[in-house]
Amino acid sequence: xxxxxxxxxxxxxxxxxxxxxxxxxxxxxxxxxxxxxxxxxxxxxxxxxxxxxxxxxxxxxxxxxxxxxxxxxxxxxxxxxxxxxxxxxxxxxxxxxxxxxxxxxxxxxxxxx
Amino acid sequence: xxxxxxxxxxxxxxxxxxxxxxxxxxxxxxxxxxxxxxxxxxxxxxxxxxxxxxxxxxxxxxxxxxxxxxxxxxxxxxxxxxxxxxxxxxxxxxxxxxxxxxxxxxxxxxxxxxx
Numbered sequence: 001x002x003x004x005x006x007x008x009x010x011x012x013x014x015x016x017x018x019x020x021x022x023x024x025x026x027x028x029x030x031x032x033x034x035x036x037x038x039x040x041x042x043x044x045x046x047x048x049x050x051x052x053x054x055x056x057x058x059x060x061x062x063x064x065x066x067x068x069x070x071x072x073x074x075x076x077x078x079x080x081x082x083x084x085x086x087x088x089x090x091x092x093x094x095x096x097x098x099x100x101x102x103x104x105x106x107x108x109x110x111x112x113x
Numbered sequence: 114x115x116x117x118x119x120x121x122x123x124x125x126x127x128x129x130x131x132x133x134x135x136x137x138x139x140x141x142x143x144x145x146x147x148x149x150x151x152x153x154x155x156x157x158x159x160x161x162x163x164x165x166x167x168x169x170x171x172x173x174x175x176x177x178x179x180x181x182x183x184x185x186x187x188x189x190x191x192x193x194x195x196x197x198x199x200x201x202x203x204x205x206x207x208x209x210x211x212x213x214x215x216x217x218x219x220x221x222x223x224x225x226x227x228x
Binding site: 004031033035040041042043044045048050056058059090092094097099100101102103104105106107 | 117119145147149154155156157158159162202204206213214215216217218219220221
């Protein structure tokens with residue numbers, strides 16, 4: 001358990017509105033990741049961070065941006081939410097370069113109407 | 114392009130029997146494989162992993178087998194218990210360096226263990 005919290009846990013928003021999801025960790029892990037989970041697709045990587053202010057795109061990054069100004073916080077922003085972004089979003093952390101295991105937060109269920 | 118595939122969406126097993134979950138991959142650069150377990154409304158939790166230099170790894174009731182030539186791995190749960198009922202994801206990681214530990218996940222298999 002890497003002490004990962006996500007907020008909000010549930011959110012309903014309208015198409016076209018901006019949304020920011022927050023991931024907070026207390027273990028000082030260097031690497032952080034954002035995934036989305038959809039039926040039939042498993043978990044797909046949206047963006048990841050390998051240090052403060054160091055981020056990069058994942059497999060499904062279109063329509064999403066991220067920021068990491070502190071080690072403990074990794075923010076995911078949907079600039080203009082669309083119905084296709086209705087999903088469950090998970091944040092994960094990894095301790096360092098010698099470890100492969102990732103530890104996941106409890107998830108945020110986002111519904112875009 | 115699904116690089117990691119779990120072709121069985123669901124598996125139903127009797128308590129006490131063996132559960133075998135399968136996973137196939139296409140990218141030969143993957144060098145580390147993991148299994149995660151997920152209960153409803155919770156995040157995935159790490160279960161067991163295996164490096165590509167091994168063909169078997171055991172942890173209690175859980176054993177993962179890797180067949181590199183076939184690009185196939187499997188998770189064996191013996192004996193299965195009702196509490197094992199969950200969604201199981203296999204995941205693969207490429208070599209270090211610029212991969213930054215990114216994981217590629219399969220679609221998941223729903224395991225139901227009946228009492």
